[in-house]
Amino acid sequence: MDVAAIPGVPDWLPEHLQGEGIEELYPPQAEAVEAGVTEGRNLVASVPTASGKTLVAELAMLSAVAGDGTDASGATEGATDGKALYIVPLRALASEKAEEFEQFEQDGVSVGVATGNYESDGEWLADQDIIVATSEKVDSLVRNDAPWIDDLACVVADEVHLVDDGERGPTLEVTLAKLRQLNPDLQTVALSATIGNADELADWLGAELVDSDWRPIELQKGVHYGQALHLEDGSQQRLEVQSGENETAAIVRDTLADDGSTLVFVNSRRNAEAAARRLASTTDDFLTDAERERLAEIAAEIRDVSDTETSDDLADAVAKGAAFHHAGCASEHRSLVEEAFRDRLLKVVSATPTLAAGVNTPSRRVVVRDWRRYDGAAGGMKPLSVLEVHQMMGRAGRPGLDPYGEAVLIASSHDELDELFERYVWAEPEPVESKLAAEPALRTHLLATVASGFAASRTGLLEFLERTLHATQNADRSQLEGVTDRMLDYLERNGFLQRGAQSAPDGSSGEDSDPRGGDQLQATNLGHTVSRLYLDPMSAAEIVDGLEHGGGGTAETTEAADEASEPGFTRASDLVEDEDGADGGPPTALGLYHLVARTPDMYELYLRSGDEEEYTAMAYEREDELLGRTPHEREERFDDWLSALKTARLLEDWASEVEEDEITERYGVGPGDIRGKVETAQWLLGAAESLAGELGLDCTPAIREARTRVEHGVRAELVDLAGVRGVGRKRARRLYDAGIRTRADLREADKSVVLGALRGREKTAENVLENAGRQDPSMEDIEPAEVDGVEEPVANGGDGADEDEEDQSSLGDF
Numbered sequence: 001m002d003v004a005a006i007p008g009v010p011d012w013l014p015e016h017l018q019g020e021g022i023e024e025l026y027p028p029q030a031e032a033v034e035a036g037v038t039e040g041r042n043l044v045a046s047v048p049t050a051s052g053k054t055l056v057a058e059l060a061m062l063s064a065v066a067g068d069g070t071d072a073s074g075a076t077e078g079a080t081d082g083k084a085l086y087i088v089p090l091r092a093l094a095s096e097k098a099e100e101f102e103q104f105e106q107d108g109v110s111v112g113v114a115t116g117n118y119e120s121d122g123e124w125l126a127d128q129d130i131i132v133a134t135s136e137k138v139d140s141l142v143r144n145d146a147p148w149i150d151d152l153a154c155v156v157a158d159e160v161h162l163v164d165d166g167e168r169g170p171t172l173e174v175t176l177a178k179l180r181q182l183n184p185d186l187q188t189v190a191l192s193a194t195i196g197n198a199d200e201l202a203d204w205l206g207a208e209l210v211d212s213d214w215r216p217i218e219l220q221k222g223v224h225y226g227q228a229l230h231l232e233d234g235s236q237q238r239l240e241v242q243s244g245e246n247e248t249a250a251i252v253r254d255t256l257a258d259d260g261s262t263l264v265f266v267n268s269r270r271n272a273e274a275a276a277r278r279l280a281s282t283t284d285d286f287l288t289d290a291e292r293e294r295l296a297e298i299a300a301e302i303r304d305v306s307d308t309e310t311s312d313d314l315a316d317a318v319a320k321g322a323a324f325h326h327a328g329c330a331s332e333h334r335s336l337v338e339e340a341f342r343d344r345l346l347k348v349v350s351a352t353p354t355l356a357a358g359v360n361t362p363s364r365r366v367v368v369r370d371w372r373r374y375d376g377a378a379g380g381m382k383p384l385s386v387l388e389v390h391q392m393m394g395r396a397g398r399p400g401l402d403p404y405g406e407a408v409l410i411a412s413s414h415d416e417l418d419e420l421f422e423r424y425v426w427a428e429p430e431p432v433e434s435k436l437a438a439e440p441a442l443r444t445h446l447l448a449t450v451a452s453g454f455a456a457s458r459t460g461l462l463e464f465l466e467r468t469l470h471a472t473q474n475a476d477r478s479q480l481e482g483v484t485d486r487m488l489d490y491l492e493r494n495g496f497l498q499r500g501a502q503s504a505p506d507g508s509s510g511e512d513s514d515p516r517g518g519d520q521l522q523a524t525n526l527g528h529t530v531s532r533l534y535l536d537p538m539s540a541a542e543i544v545d546g547l548e549h550g551g552g553g554t555a556e557t558t559e560a561a562d563e564a565s566e567p568g569f570t571r572a573s574d575l576v577e578d579e580d581g582a583d584g585g586p587p588t589a590l591g592l593y594h595l596v597a598r599t600p601d602m603y604e605l606y607l608r609s610g611d612e613e614e615y616t617a618m619a620y621e622r623e624d625e626l627l628g629r630t631p632h633e634r635e636e637r638f639d640d641w642l643s644a645l646k647t648a649r650l651l652e653d654w655a656s657e658v659e660e661d662e663i664t665e666r667y668g669v670g671p672g673d674i675r676g677k678v679e680t681a682q683w684l685l686g687a688a689e690s691l692a693g694e695l696g697l698d699c700t701p702a703i704r705e706a707r708t709r710v711e712h713g714v715r716a717e718l719v720d721l722a723g724v725r726g727v728g729r730k731r732a733r734r735l736y737d738a739g740i741r742t743r744a745d746l747r748e749a750d751k752s753v754v755l756g757a758l759r760g761r762e763k764t765a766e767n768v769l770e771n772a773g774r775q776d777p778s779m780e781d782i783e784p785a786e787v788d789g790v791e792e793p794v795a796n797g798g799d800g801a802d803e804d805e806e807d808q809s810s811l812g813d814f
């Protein structure tokens with residue numbers, strides 16, 4: 001189909017697409033148009049990776065946004081002027097997608113990314129035509145009544161097969177159901193990888209289905225074994241593994257000999273780093289001088305991002321044409337690597353599967369080196385799903401650049417060769433199944449559904465759940481009803497919901513209403529707060545309980561310890577003996593970090609060997625600071641308690657100005673992990689502050705201090721200074737040590753001292769003074785004073801390329 005022949009789209013679009021080199025629609029895109037995607041029809045497109053799903057979404061969104069009469073066939077249903085929402089599965093993808101859509105800004109279409117904290121109401125988004133957000137963000141905006149949600153004409157769910165994901169799938173499922181209930185005319189477009197049961201997704205969404213295997217570039221799957229590549233068409237190519245070389249290196253070398261690049265998928269961060277290090281010696285031999293020069297520049301940029309071993313390791317590999325890519329890297333690292341790979345400067349990237357999730361990095365060959373991954377729940381290695389492996393494989397072949405793509409697994413025996421063909425090469429992807437009927441998902445979503453007015457009774461809730469994929473897929477409702485009832489009990493018991501009609505929604509337990517009476521459900525004030533804060537109710541219960549009952553309870557003093565075996569139904573307050581140390585003053589930062597670290601909203605750090613002993617000792621040493629009852633070593637939840645303690649100490653280290661690279665080493669984590677933990681802690685402590693306010697507890701100042709400290713990574717005395725933009729933890733410390741202790745001091749202080757403490761950087765000093773509100777921030781003719789503990793000021797007082805960025809940026813900016 002010629003792009004000029006697409007009905008329902010704005011007049012300017014055909015020319016715009018032609019300008020991008022798109023003359024003809026790909027066959028699945030044409031099918032989508034024929035199915036009415038530009039005329040307001042719902043659509044599920046199940047199409048292979050890199051086959052142009054994004055354009056299908058763009059066609060739908062632009063026709064919805066610009067449906068203001070420009071459309072000649074004005075009679076088409078649903079094509080009304082409105083907003084479009086594009087839901088991405090990962091936060092990291094939101095800005096990448098928005099950048100893609102920004103190409104339409106020249107045509108008057110505005111694009112915004114909904115980021116920021118969960119609780120922000122996003123009113124500014126009301127002016128954007130296209131909004132990009134994660135499903136969690138959309139869920140939160142719905143809970144907080146973002147006004148523009150009612151104006152939506154079109155919603156696109158990217159990677160909708162992820163409804164199958166146990167952790168995040170239910171949010172996407174429930175969010176789509178809510179958006180569709182709010183606005184029955186909403187056009188829903190769902191984009192999926194190729195799956196076996198796309199028809200069920202279409203059923204659920206009342207959508208037309210485009211189910212296609214078409215790819216713009218040929219893909220051959222295969223398995224390397226011995227000295228040959230065995231391909232699915234039955235052919236074999238010689239691919240020799242030289243002595244001292246492993247299979248992956250041999251494949252990378254073979255691809256490079258043909259001027260192609262390789263993407264290698266492995267199963268852990270450590271493996272990704274190790275592979276990049278090894279493969280760098282292969283790619284190094286193939287670089288031209290010009291490439292080497294540009295790679296050196298990129299390596300320098302990478303070193304500038306953060307001051308850690310990960311950063312150095314990455315830069316070392318990049319200088320030789322190889323890189324790793326995983327969630328422990330900072331986002332700046334990841335984008336530098338992605339860009340250099342797309343520019344063909346990097347010849348190989350070894351990645352964990354996060355890269356397969358949507359990031360556009362096609363390459364000539366893909367190697368799925370590890371097809372098993374450690375699974376904590378299974379306690380061992382588990383094979384990856386066919387869907388995951390096929391998505392990784394789908395990254396092979398760059399349209400217009402490569403003649404074809406090849407995606408290979410590696411076998412170490414003849415039996416394994418056969419197994420891999422059966423298991424992955426010839427296999428169909430698993431069906432996608434709703435994971436909604438799980439307890440954590442339901443307790444969260446049931447509360448939110450009631451609190452934000454989508455249902456006011458048990459019957460109403462069950463009716464709402466009829467709109468979900470779970471209902472489409474399961475004729476038998478007993479499982480869902482069973483879990484629903486148990487979770488309603490839980491929510492009621494913890495004071496988030498009230499049953500029975502007409503009692504005041506004030507959290508008082510409504511003694512005059514029959515607790516079992518009536519079908520009515522009402523969120524308490526506390527329940528409303530929890531829902532708006534986007535907390536898992538179990539996290540909220542843990543936080544409330546910890547704050548109400550202070551520190552220091554020990555297992556030994558508690559007879560009821562063994563009853564704690566049913567988590568979520570037993571609150572620590574039921575167990576702790578009140579006279580035991582409950583009022584030991586305000587909570588400490590460590591106590592608060594531990595409290596939020598043990599909630600299900602903070603994923604914990606794993607305990608490594610030796611950790612158990614260390615943190616057990618610490619748990620006893622600092623028991624008085626920990627909020628709530630410390631479980632007995634025999635109790636199952638003791639391990640979680642220790643993991644949370646490890647996370648808490650990491651946060652405490654960060655908030656005590658321990659160097660970033662020391663933290664990464666001490667806890668065996670990457671810089672991205674520190675940022676992740678810090679951000680989550682900030683959010684949870686903010687939520688704790690609101691909960692404490694709601695409950696009238698007097699620990700709010702302590703919580704606020706702990707939160708600000710972790711936000712800036714500083715001790716308490718630096719909080720004020722570090723809050724000045726451009727200051728950050730290291731500069732704050734140097735200013736403080738030079739006698740400048742507050743923001744107000746910055747407005748009055750001797751400029752030469754400020755300049756000295758900032759190592760003679762004039763621009764920086766001026767910025768800092770300006771941000772602190774100083775009248776005349778100019779540093780002209782100021783000589784830096786000598787300041788104790790600060791090395792040589794920079795000779796020229798310049799602000800050039802050698803700017804001492806260190807890790808000044810607050811990690812929260814990430």
Ligand code: ADP
Pocket residue numbers: 021022023024025026029047048049050051052053054055360399
């Ligand atoms: P998917 O979302 O399915 O993984 P993308 O939408 O990212 O794939 O498309 C992959 C590439 O194909 C993009 O670079 C896009 O510009 C290009 N593309 C999409 N549709 C067409 C088309 N009809 N003609 C030419 N190139 C196209």
